[in-house]
Amino acid sequence: MNLKKLSTLLGLSQTTVSRALNDYPEVSEATRKRVKDAARAYNYSANTRAKGLATGRSMAIGHVIPISTQHEMVNPVFADFIAGAGEIYSRNDHDMLLSVVADIDEERIYRELAAKASVDGVIIHGPRANDPRIKLLQELGLPFVVHGRTSDEVADYSWVDVNNRRSFQRATEFLLDLGHRRIALINGLELMDFAQRRKDGFLAAHANRDLAADPALMVSEEMTEDFGYRSASEMLRRALPPTAFLVSSMIAAIGVRRAIGDAGKKMGRDVSVIIHDDELSYLPNGVEIPIFTAAKSSVRLAGQLCAKMLLDIIASGDRTPHNKLLETELTLGDSTGPAPEGG
């Protein structure tokens, strides 16, 4: 079924049928109803490509998922982010175009997306210091929203970010208040902006109490489960092992948990850094070594906000930077548990 057939069937012109379906005001209500009923009856939907060609818009948003060349690994938070964004897109009749691409090839992909005009805008993930993608997209004139920020640039682009610094500062303060003095920070690659901010928060919490964070307890690498396992195992074998872990990713936290189990320690309560009143991603259990991880729910929310912001920008044609900093909260469950043995 296409517009031509449908309009012949109805004894109307293509124009009128098109206008009726797209809610143009000049069409009479009687006609509109007749047209819409017929469209439903014949299961008619306008051909995406023809519509896009005529309007010059694709009604699609691109997400470029860079896959680590080293580990062939997809960052698992994408699943939740994508789910959040996808929800917004389908609610606004937009499609989501996914490009899974080796992180080396990212620039080429953006150029292609722009040249082929296959999307109206893109979402950028995991910005790095002085990220070249931002300049590129501005040059290409392709609207975009960054999930995260890069510290070293002026804020001349739109972004949505979790307040990483503050949430890690508070998480650290929470552990310090419990009496922990040897807190390990298992962090992401420091060239990633979020890892840098989280570390800042971790250090600030110590500094505010005139304590020194032990550099030997701070590691940063690509966040694999193996990395969590290796680094935590090594730390736990030391004469003075850490009494708590602050872990920057869920995946690495799995490895950390395994290491704690192997070391014969009890698993700690998981405390999540969460947004608003969203639920905990882990249930609490007996506290001995607390582990903090970022909650899935916040990632999903970030996906929704990025998507909404980008659609707004595209619809309004307004290219002045928008941004949104998501404040997080610590949710601690019903009891804070005992202080660590060695003080």
Place this chain on the structure above:
Amino acid sequence: MNLKKLSTLLGLSQTTVSRALNDYPEVSEATRKRVKDAARAYNYSANTRAKGLATGRSMAIGHVIPISTQHEMVNPVFADFIAGAGEIYSRNDHDMLLSVVADIDEERIYRELAAKASVDGVIIHGPRANDPRIKLLQELGLPFVVHGRTSDEVADYSWVDVNNRRSFQRATEFLLDLGHRRIALINGLELMDFAQRRKDGFLAAHANRDLAADPALMVSEEMTEDFGYRSASEMLRRALPPTAFLVSSMIAAIGVRRAIGDAGKKMGRDVSVIIHDDELSYLPNGVEIPIFTAAKSSVRLAGQLCAKMLLDIIASGDRTPHNKLLETELTLGDSTGPAPEGG
């Protein structure tokens, strides 16, 4: 830059330029080179929608990601599956269209994808018994490949599946050979085809040795971490707790591990059900309670195969069912560890 401008620039007709770029044989090599160089220089790529409109093909594959209405949860294996499929698509100049949709709305989405002609084919995930989507897509004439199978239908559709039955049978046999007699099966919802097959394999392994599987050690539910934690905790509190766990999902396995830790048991060696010579997803450590999970690598491979099969089907126009059963192997690491205490 578009074809018209490019051809004027070159002093050629649109036709010739188009033919040169699309490797039509009748164009002279000299012209082809000149055209391709110019295209690169001006960063020209054919507009996706115009090309699609002219050819009647979208060069895009749809993936409908159903999100559980109960848990608002995305099955995390999608990340790896998508990564595998995406790799194949980009290698073949296809786009991937993702629709994240409440599982209730799936049918509507398929109808729309077909009506709007926004994709050339789709991949179906997580087939259930007598899955209505299969009939629907056949009716719509939209080419598709199913990731998984439904047991109750004749094989008149194309699918790619892991040999779930056999891999779980072998995993169970491995545990039985180690001396385990109380093996827990933490399984997915039994209305999902894969869960049914895995259970079959589990039971077959017992039956082959004239052993009876304890029904109280077999649970099935939507595979959340919480489910893994709850069910394993409960089982471990019993007078006769299980000595090994066979877990149907990585996420649930995290919960199971947590429960094992809480119960004061040591974490088991992780043994993965893997395909071919792909690497282990977990490193082995001290054995006490073995846990089996399906490896991520197999999911990625399945994504690649589904994608490749679908592209082949579309290219050839051949609608006779193709299928592929992926055989799995157990990789056991370097030692099998001690038998369980209570035999």
Place this chain on the structure above:
DNA sequence: GTGAAAGCGCTAACAT
């Protein structure tokens, strides 16, 4: 080996 022209299915001026 190259070009002219029609047409893919739709929207958007411009009539009426």
Place this chain on the structure above:
DNA sequence: ATGTTAGCGCTTTCAC
């Protein structure tokens, strides 16, 4: 309130 027409950017006969 409805219809006519041109055109979005490409591919594809058909002609030379």
